[in-house]
Amino acid sequence: MFSVLKPNFLYTDVSEDITENDIDVISDLWTMDGREVYRGSRDPRYTHANVYWLYDEDLQRVGCTEHSLTDHGVFEILWFRESEFGTLLQEDGWKISSDIWSSLPENVFNRFVNEEWVNAESFLEQCLYGTFRIVTPKMMINRPNVYTCQKCGRKSLRPIPGCSGEVSLLDFPIMEKVIFVDDDLLVHIPPTDSTVFRRLQLGDDYQSFPREPVQEEQSEPQPEAQAPQSPPEEETTEQEHQLQQEQPPRQSRPQTPEQQSGAEEATPEHT
Numbered sequence: 001m002f003s004v005l006k007p008n009f010l011y012t013d014v015s016e017d018i019t020e021n022d023i024d025v026i027s028d029l030w031t032m033d034g035r036e037v038y039r040g041s042r043d044p045r046y047t048h049a050n051v052y053w054l055y056d057e058d059l060q061r062v063g064c065t066e067h068s069l070t071d072h073g074v075f076e077i078l079w080f081r082e083s084e085f086g087t088l089l090q091e092d093g094w095k096i097s098s099d100i101w102s103s104l105p106e107n108v109f110n111r112f113v114n115e116e117w118v119n120a121e122s123f124l125e126q127c128l129y130g131t132f133r134i135v136t137p138k139m140m141i142n143r144p145n146v147y148t149c150q151k152c153g154r155k156s157l158r159p160i161p162g163c164s165g166e167v168s169l170l171d172f173p174i175m176e177k178v179i180f181v182d183d184d185l186l187v188h189i190p191p192t193d194s195t196v197f198r199r200l201q202l203g204d205d206y207q208s209f210p211r212e213p214v215q216e217e218q219s220e221p222q223p224e225a226q227a228p229q230s231p232p233e234e235e236t237t238e239q240e241h242q243l244q245q246e247q248p249p250r251q252s253r254p255q256t257p258e259q260q261s262g263a264e265e266a267t268p269e270h271t
Contacts, residue, residue, distance in 0.1 A: 001087050004076035005066050006048045010141065014080060014087060016060045019043065019053055027055070032077050037062060084137045085180055085188050085196065093191030100134065100185045120183060121157055124170075128155040131173040134181050140199065144170045172200050 003009035013019070022040035030039050037054040045051075049066040054077075056062050061080070068074035081087045083094035100123075101109055117123055120136045121144075127133055128146060147156050149163035157170075172178055175197050180188040190196050 001078060001080075002089060003048065003066060004078060004090060005068060005074075009048050011064070011078075014061075016062075016080070018055065018059055018061060021045075022053060022055075030054075032065070033079075035062075039065065083188050084182055085140070085190065088137050088140060089195060089199075091191060091194055091196075093194070095189045097187040097189055100179065100181055100187055103187075120181060120185060123185065125155075125157050128157075132177045132179075133170070133172055134179045134185075135200070136181055136183060138183075139170070140196075146170050175200070 001011040001014045003011065019040065021043050025041050027038040027040060030037055032054065037056060038059070040053045040055065043051045043053060043064075046066075049069060050072065052065045052067075053061055054063045054065065063077060063079040065075050065077050078090055079087075081092070081094065083096055086092065086094035104112075112118065112123065112126070117126055120134060120139075124134050124139075124144070144157050146168050147159055147163075147165065148154070148168070149160055149165040151165070152163060154160055154163060178197075178200065180190065180196070182188065
């Protein structure tokens with residue numbers, strides 16, 4: 001969840017669980033953006049702003065307020081949203097659609113399932129030879145590296161054994177061919193005024209933001225996948241046709257950070 005007061009700061013602790021800092025804290029009931037919430041105590045982990053987590057009546061975390069260090073009256077309210085992208089970017093209007101498999105022709109679906117290209121990373125890897133891309137919230141935060149062998153032409157999100165070549169950040173040649181998905185490959189549709197495409201166009205500067213220290217899970221080594229073969233032509237939608245055409249031949253082996261929320265200073269209903 002990107003900060004609004006400091007747009008390049010990333011909150012990584014965005015679960016609904018109460019923070020250790022707020023356990024046994026007696027809180028007042030506040031009205032913020034028309035919602036009644038309980039505000040916890042200042043979270044000492046943060047130094048970019050004075051941060052207070054917000055809770056509903058069931059003590060589930062639903063957002064936070066961040067106040068300027070120099071003027072407590074300057075503040076922003078950040079909310080958790082149904083869409084992970086909406087939470088990450090603090091934007092309303094993100095819609096969750098059906099999974100990406102429903103838009104693929106049967107032969108492509110069967111191929112991906114048979115080859116076990118069924119998670120976001122393996123799915124994306126088969127799209128690297130063309131212009132179609134999928135993006136998850138994790139990829140928005142840490143853009144993947146793409147390894148390209150200059151001899152055999154293979155591309156992968158991991159170093160290719162026995163190959164040497166160029167390493168570059170994942171590119172987005174055509175923004176109209178970018179699909180936003182979560183880890184379950186459900187499609188998330190951005191609002192028309194979303195900043196998500198501008199963020200994807202930032203290139204190397206995209207990674208230049210501080211974040212909370214977080215221990216990353218070590219991913220297990222994955223078996224080397226063969227590059228997919230172009231499926232036979234058939235009458236498909238433009239997106240399906242694009243995915244089919246871009247597969248290589250088989251080988252032998254919140255609200256935008258620039259905007260202010262416009263929220264007035266919240267006041268407690270009782271103390």
